[in-house]
Amino acid sequence: MVQRYTGIAIALHWIVALLIVTNVALALTWDFYPDAQVRPAIDLHKSIGITILGLAILRILWRFTHRPPSLPAGYARWEVTASHVVHWGLYAILFAMPLTGWIMDSAYEKAATTPMYLYGLVQWPRIGFILALDPATKKAVHDGFGAAHEIIAYAVYALFALHIAGALKHQWVDGVKELQRMWPGRR
Template sequence: MVQRYTNVAIVLHWLVALLIITNVALAWIWPVLPDAQVRPTIDLHKSIGITILGLALLRILWRIGHRPPPLPRGYAGWEITASHIVHWGLYAILFAMPLTGWIMDSAYEKAATTPMYLYGLFQWPRLGFILALDPATKKAVHDGFGAAHEIIAYAVYALVALHLAGALKHQWLDGTKEIQRIWFGR
């Protein structure tokens, strides 16, 4: 019998995965969009990033109270170590990516006069201590955290690729029911 994650963990996993894919796609397409569509696309990207941050917090809280099922027997020691490194790396990115984006956005030169709305519904606060910085420091913060946001994007690609490769290797090559552990239904 396959030992599965809880239904809540499964929903959070796939919801975050879908949001990450959407946000990556938005970041790739806005450079080629007509000018009138760029700002709404970036605003949606920001809203999704904040949503991912909230869901990441929920995932951590859920995981603290609900231990994941043990890995199937037969995994090599290096596979177990790699699995833990990749999973914790993904958790770190779920926080680092939206936080660097939020800091960068708060340091945007027009942030004080250009409000950000979460899904167009209500104003999302900028980080006040960053808004209060002098213009030169604010620009340095914007540029530095913007660069970090971009670098972390490459870590997202690498860790997601490793995560998928490991799951597919175990599922198809090793014959373990790895995907069934994190998929809906029985």
């Protein structure tokens, strides 16, 4: 019998995965949009990022209060270690990406006069102490956290690839029902 994650853990996993893929697609394609569509795409990217941050908090709380199923027997020690490193790296990124983006956005030179709206509906606050910085410091914060946001994106790609490769290796090479542990649907 396959030991599965809880329904909540499965839902959070796939919702966050879908939001991350959407945000990556937005970031990689908005340079090709007509000028009138660039700002709405960036605003949607910010809204999705904040949503991911909220869901990441829920995921961590759920993870700490609901023990995940044990890894199947027979995994090599290095595979178990790699699994834990990749998973905790992905958790770290779920916080690092939205936070660096929010800090960068709060340091945007026109942040004080250009409100940010969550999905165009609710005004989302900028980080006040960053808004209050002098212009030169604010630019340095904007540029530094923008660079960090971009570097972390490469970590997303690498860890995502390792996560998928590990799951597929166990499923198809080792013959372990790995995907069934996290796949939505009936047990």
